[in-house]
Amino acid sequence: MDCYLGFDVGSVSTNLVVITEDGQVVERLYIRTKGQPIKTIKSGLEYMRENLDNSIDIKAAGTTGSARNLTGVIVGANVIKNEITAHAVAVSREIPNAQTILEIGGQDSKIIVLRSGIVTDFAMNTVCAAGTGSFLDQQASRLGIPIEEFGNLALQSENPVRIAGRCSVFAESDMIHKQQLGHNLEDIVAGLCEALVRNYLNNVGKGKDILEPIVFQGGVAANKGIHAAFEKALAKEVMIPTEFSVMGAIGAAYLAKNNYLQxxxxxxxxxxxxxxxxxxRSFECKGCPNLCEVINIFQDDNLIARWGGRCGKWEHAC
Amino acid sequence: MKVSFPHMGTSHIAFKHLIEHLGHEAVVPPNPSKRTLSLGVQHSPEFACIPFKILLGSYLEVLEQGTDMIISSGGVGPCRAGIYGLLHEKILKSLGYDFEMLIFEPPLRGVGDFISKIGRVIKPGGVGWIEFIRVFKITWKKLLALDETEILSHRIRPYEITKGETSRIFDQCLYLIDQAQTQGEIEEAKIESERKLNAIKQKEGYTPLKVGIIGEIYVVLEPFINLDIEKTFGEMGVETHRSIYLTDWTRDNTVFDGEKNIKKAAEPHLNQLIGGHGINSIGETILYAKNGFDGVVQLAPFTCIPEIVAKSILPEVSKKFNIPVMTIFLDEQTGKAGVQTRVEAFVDLLEHKRRGKGA
Structure with missing residues (x-):
């Protein structure tokens, strides 16, 4: 059976999917990147080799996520694509009439506005990482709650506490103050969800027409507290696709398929x-005061890719 | 006297010429680098915007080289940049540097002040007013040559076949213009630069997307801060047109045709001065839309009030004139990956939009 591989290697998670010609997901994997993308990519490949049926023939691979170039070089990708396009492609196949995508990942959050299946506007957090998955992760571990239970706990709250969501550092100290006053854990957790959503809507969502159907995806979509906070803040229904955590990878696989067929x-x-x-292996280029950290990617002793310089002289020499 | 000035894009080549021909030694600020940034951040108020920090870092680098006088510009209107020069001076003096800071305000705000400040620059070099005017005219020619060559480079880059070639040739052009001393030599250098750029092997039968770059002047002009955004677009095959060049008010600008037109275009959406380039950002977006551009990118320093105000008006402009706008806030980050991702996604969006039109 002809299939396509999609790889989404982000700051927090690495996701792989294998889809068929008509877009059925035959296998998926969601693992933590843990700051070691090369190792994670290899264990992803190994998992697929062990678990996939022998009849599956991978025709092409596509990569996305912040480590998309690295992944593309290692697995041999037909398409290396930014996350925004990859997510939009996946949604336009799965939920063709969707008009808004809310996506929250580990280090970034984005909003994508679609009209008739085409991206017409998007925004991504630029300077501030408040309101992303990593922040929730940190706070959950600070409160001693497994991140998986975070959302359920938030749903039990009857009186969410107001927490400043403008900046994750301030949010944390505000949260500690509220804790010291004796507020319930679930109220604090729910307050945190609302703060994150408020910050998201005021920051990346600012000035965007959030029309239904609204799709919420990315790792944070597993958090029921955030989902509820979105529906409350928008007063609209927010749907979560079944494959919410691997949508980027699905988009990359679709793009690889199109490229291969062409x-x-x-x-x-x-x-x-x-x-x-x-x-x-990296070295510091001393050609100018920028002191760029140039990264060389080796397969055994062969240099297969190079990036990281500002001026392009190393990249062009590779 | 050792004289220095801020680094802004390629303008240092012309300012160096001016200072040297007024009988001084020009201390050319090095291209801003991570070192400039670290120095600037270390001594700046935390809440200042990135242009403030880079400028301060630049000044520290030239003062290390024994600069006696720093020439900078002031400003009017509700933007902090108007007092940056004064604050820079205070910080640098408190660090123990002994130098003179000369801040030029727009001449119409005080002709006397303006003239006396020029006097302070030219007298120690023994240069008279007539000679000053002659040197200034040549400097202006040089600035024009620099801007026109850069504009051409942004037009050609999207068509280049060998990636990086335009940037390489452009560096050679800058050297040629730098070497030229007389009016005649500058003209020759400009013609030679045009010839070199036009000789770059180019794709044929290709219509690149066109993107306008708007926003705050310093982040728009200085590639170190905007992470080479024009080059990034160009090497992806997209033509960029920058809203700001230092020589704007004399060069023919086919898109904007003068500051008055920009303000007029902005008026239905924003009719008062909000400082910096806030009004320009609105007006220019509209004019780009009317001139058939595919999209606009707004560059803004993090915490920049004029651009924040403009940003909140841009969605309505974007909708009314059917032109996608992407805002990028710039601060201390030197990692290019974030900007690369956004630029790629924006280009995808514009391509789909164009195809959707059936073009």
Missing amino acids: TGVSKFKGWDMADQNFAA
């Missing part, structure tokens, strides 16, 4: 890349 060329290097030795 070009007939596959660049996929195969599952056995899981056994190869990849290493990233």
Whole structure:
């Protein structure tokens, strides 16, 4: 059976999906990146090699996420695409009439506005990471609650506490003050969800027409507290796609499929890349005071890619 | 006397010429780098915007080289930048540097002040007023040559076949213009630069997307801060047109045709001065839309009030004139990946939009 591989390697999670010709997800994997993308990519490949049926023939791979270039080099990608386009592509296939996508990942949050299946506007948090998955993760561990239970706890709250959501550092100190006053844990957790949503809508959502159907995805969509806070703040129904946590990877797989069908060329290097030795070694270029950290990617001793310089002289020499 | 000035895009080449021909030694500020940023951040108020910090870092770098006088500009209207020069001076003097800071305010705000300040620059070099005017005219020619060459480079880059070639040739052009001393030589250098850029091997039968770059002057002009956004677009095959060049008020600008037109275009949406380039950002977006541009990118320093106000008006402008606008706030980050992702996504959006039109 002809299938396509999608890879979304982000700051917090690495997601892989294998989809069929007609878009059915045959296998999915959601693992933590833990700051070691190369190792994670390899274990993802290994998982697929062990678990996929032998009849599945990967025709092409697509990558997205902040480590999309690195992943693309390692697995051999037909398409390397930014997260915004990848997410939009996945949604336009799964929920064709969607008009708004709310996406919250580990380090960034974005809003994508679609009209008739085409992206007409988007925004992504720029300078501030308040209101992203990492922040929730940190606060959950500070409160001693597993992140998986965070959302359920928030739903039990009857009187959410107001927490300043403008900046995650201030949010944290505000939250501590409220704790010291003796507020319930569930009220604080619910307050945190509302603060995060408020910050999201005021920051990335500012000035955007949030029309229904609204789709909420990304790792944070697993959090029922945030979902409820969105529906409360927008006073609209917010739907969560079944594959909410791997939508970026699905989009990348679709893009790989389109590219393969157009070009007939596959660049996929195969599952056995899981056994190869990849290493990233960097050096500081002393050509100017920028002192760029140039990164070399090696497969065994062969240089296969290079990036990180500002002026492009290293990239062009590779 | 060792004289220095802020670094803004390529203008240092012309300012160096001016200072040297007034009988001084020009201390050319180094291209802003991570070192400039670290120095600036270390000594700036935390809440100041990124132009303030980069400028302060630049001044520290030139003062290390023994600069006696720093020439900068002031400003009017409700934007903090108007007092930046004074604050820079206070900070630098409190750090123990002994130098003179000369802040030029717009001449119409006080002709006497303006003239006496020029006097303070030219007298120590023994240059008279007639000679000053002659040197100033040549400097202006140089600025024009620099801007016109840069504009051409942004037009050609999207068509280049060998990635990076335009930027490489452009650096050679800057060297040529830097070397030129007389009016005739500058003209020659400009013609040679045009020839070199036009000789770059280019794709044929290709219509690039066109993106207008608007926003606060310093982040628009200085590639170190905007993470080479024009080059990034260009190397993705997108043509950029920048709203601000230092020589704007004399060069023919086919898109805007003068500051008055920009303000007039903005008027239905914003009819009062909000400082910085706030009104311009609104007016320019409208004019870009009317001139068939595919999209607009607004560059703003984090916490910049004029651009924040403009940003909140832009959604209505964007809708009315059917032109996508993306805002990028810039601060201390030097990682390019974030901007790269947004630029790629924006280009995808514009491509889909164009295809949707059936163009």
